[in-house]
Amino acid sequence: MDFHLQFPVMPLPQPIQYDQKILMAGSCFAEEVGAMLQSGRFDVMLNPNGILFNPLSIVKSVNQYLDQRTYTEADLFQHNGAWHSYDHHSRFSGTDKEAVLAQINASQAAAAKQLKEADWLIITLGSAFGYTLKEGGQLVGNCHKMPQQQFNKKLHSAEEIITAIDNMMHRLFFANRKVKIIFTVSPVRYVRDGVVENNLSKAILLQAVHHLVNKFDRLYYFPAYELVIDDLRDYRFYKEDMVHPNAQAVQYVWEKFAGACLHQQAQATLKLVEDVSRARRHRPIIEDSEQHRQFLAGYAQKVRTLMEQHPYLDLKEELQYFSRG
Incomplete structure (x- = not known):
């Protein structure tokens, strides 16, 4: 007897391989999957602007990478003793203005380089709601807990989202002729907008994404939203806030993403990397025992072999850790 609805996830015709470069942008759910790829030692840059929720802010960030945009003091504002950028997550904020700008511009430069060389751009859309400053009309990626009355809130239409992404893609494909795009919609439920409003927002995102994927080659859709909402479909798979999917x-x-989007050879290599990661987390009962020294030496050799077989794998930290024995 089945207690939940399962559905097949269509595999990519040309799956992701270990020697390829990835740039990920979008919501907090992108951070979860992106962290898995980083842990598996894929060459992935994750959210260069920090977490972004609405499609127009994500599009703006990608266009700025293409423009190789440099931020200046005029792009920052001060609130509660810290400097912030409306285009960036609060992880970039700080009390030292010059340090904030340096961090932002270093991330911008790294993102511009990664995007120019990327084989994959993975975009996770969170919400169709966007915010603009009432004074000046600037699109805001993060409100930084500024007073709500300073912003206009808008539910973007599918047509607006399609047009914005379409224009960005034309620029991107001209700059990088090999890059392919995977779209996902975040299963995080933005109930602060309202339950009905959240569902409307997700429907708009799904409509826009599927229009684009059905219209263009090199675009793909991974059903992260449906896997949580329709497959798992139970509050026991959410954190205590009943909003964010749990571990x-x-x-x-x-696991569904890896099975559908990673090349079979990459999946096999990933298992070896995961084994090394588990071994690194192992804590011995007796640190200086002969048994533990043999354990370290054995995994040091495994890491060397992996690096020889897959020279694009960055396992220097792991090799240093296991070589200490």
């Missing part, structure tokens, strides 16, 4: 749900989606 079990993230792991379930990750």
